[in-house]
Amino acid sequence: MRLTVVGNPGNRRVELFTGAALAAGLPRPEVLPWVEVLTGAAPPPPGTLVRVDSPGEDSEVDRLLRRSARAARHGELIGLADAYAGLVDGMARLAGGGASLLNSPADVAVLCDKRRCHALLSAAGVPVPAALPGIGGYAQLRAAMAQAGWARVFVKPAHGSSAAGVIALAVGPRRVQAVTTIEHTPQALFNSLRVRRYTDESQVAAMVDRLAPEGLHVERWLPKAGLGERVVDVRVLVVAGRPSHVVVRAAHGPLTNLHLGNARGDLAALRAAAGPQAWSAAMETCERAAAAFPGSLHVGVDLMFLVGWRRHAVAEVNAFGDLLPGVLADGRDSYAEQVHALTSGRWERWRADAGAGKVLTCAA
Ligand SMILES: Nc1ncnc2c1ncn2[C@@H]1O[C@H](COP(=O)(O)OP(=O)(O)O)[C@@H](O)[C@H]1O
Ligand SMILES: [Mg+2]
Numbered sequence: 001m002r003l004t005v006v007g008n009p010g011n012r013r014v015e016l017f018t019g020a021a022l023a024a025g026l027p028r029p030e031v032l033p034w035v036e037v038l039t040g041a042a043p044p045p046p047g048t049l050v051r052v053d054s055p056g057e058d059s060e061v062d063r064l065l066r067r068s069a070r071a072a073r074h075g076e077l078i079g080l081a082d083a084y085a086g087l088v089d090g091m092a093r094l095a096g097g098g099a100s101l102l103n104s105p106a107d108v109a110v111l112c113d114k115r116r117c118h119a120l121l122s123a124a125g126v127p128v129p130a131a132l133p134g135i136g137g138y139a140q141l142r143a144a145m146a147q148a149g150w151a152r153v154f155v156k157p158a159h160g161s162s163a164a165g166v167i168a169l170a171v172g173p174r175r176v177q178a179v180t181t182i183e184h185t186p187q188a189l190f191n192s193l194r195v196r197r198y199t200d201e202s203q204v205a206a207m208v209d210r211l212a213p214e215g216l217h218v219e220r221w222l223p224k225a226g227l228g229e230r231v232v233d234v235r236v237l238v239v240a241g242r243p244s245h246v247v248v249r250a251a252h253g254p255l256t257n258l259h260l261g262n263a264r265g266d267l268a269a270l271r272a273a274a275g276p277q278a279w280s281a282a283m284e285t286c287e288r289a290a291a292a293f294p295g296s297l298h299v300g301v302d303l304m305f306l307v308g309w310r311r312h313a314v315a316e317v318n319a320f321g322d323l324l325p326g327v328l329a330d331g332r333d334s335y336a337e338q339v340h341a342l343t344s345g346r347w348e349r350w351r352a353d354a355g356a357g358k359v360l361t362c363a364a
Pocket of ligand 1: 156161162164220221223257302
């Protein structure tokens with residue numbers, strides 16, 4: 001088995017996957033840096049299995065993806081749509097040599113567009129929050145919210161990740177409140193690790209209007225279930241169709257992403273609170289979500305249980321959501337699990353079945 005990993009040098013995911021491959025007795029995967037993919041390196045040849053890692057968190061790669069002469073300032077929310085177009089193009093280049101990709105370009109193109117991902121999941125029967133399509137700015141957002149009778153929405157950049165640019169917006173008769181990772185300056189928006197609260201409507205409107213040309217995905221804000229004092233959701237890693245590694249994310253505010261200083265929660269307590277039926281229904285939803293992406297060895301499903309625990313909904317599915325350090329399932333971490341799926345033949349079998357629509361078709 002010949003493996004190539006595409007990623008940024010020093011990326012932890014690249015190192016952990018390489019370690020898992022070596023531990024399973026596979027030859028050391030070749031590393032193909034994203035910079036080389038984007039500057040014309042030859043794509044991997046036929047007979048190679050190619051794992052693609054996120055091109056994120058590297059300013060030169062980001063600049064190349066955006067085809068811009070200017071590097072973004074640290075944290076600057078800029079050119080998200082251009083970076084997405086560059087990623088789609090880069091995936092096509094990678095596939096161009098005839099290698100077999102463990103993340104198909106078609107799947108990545110959908111997974112990295114929250115609007116398309118939401119539409120595909122919805123069509124596949126996966127519970128997702130209701131959405132307001134085609135929002136082009138703040139005035140239109142408010143009009144659409146009024147029309148729908150919604151007082152609370154999540155506004156997400158279509159091509160964002162890691163809560164960058166996400167706004168949890170609540171509107172009342174006299175005031176608005178936005179909870180967001182955005183640091184708003186008159187010149188630009190910056191992504192920050194500190195969650196801020198804005199109540200000045202002109203600032204909120206400016207943020208939405210600045211993000212809108214990059215594409216927005218707007219959803220109804222669903223009330224998430226809580227454990228103790230905290231609101232929770234779960235990241236579920238699904239490898240070759242099987243939900244395996246789960247992390248509970250517990251927060252005091254509406255954004256649960258762990259890098260924002262939120263805590264990992266207690267999975268046993270969450271399963272006890274949800275009960276076996278709600279838990280297995282949620283896991284079936286994760287399987288169904290993964291089956292919508294049969295060209296992806298792994299996907300990371302962000303799943304919210306709603307207050308009362310009986311219902312759940314998927315907030316998003318991540319193409320690059322497998323960094324879950326320290327979480328084991330059957331004694332394997334998330335990378336060993338993927339290597340196991342490859343070496344045991346489970347990946348090939350599941351991919352064929354999911355691709356042919358043979359997965360979950362008999363589910364109630
Ligand atoms: N419709 C929603 N209702 C309530 N919370 C949501 C909703 N959508 C997302 N969230 C929360 O917002 C955070 C980020 O959302 P997500 O869709 O996963 O985007 P990102 O790619 O930025 O991680 C998560 O903590 C999630 O629980
Ligand atoms: Mg997420």
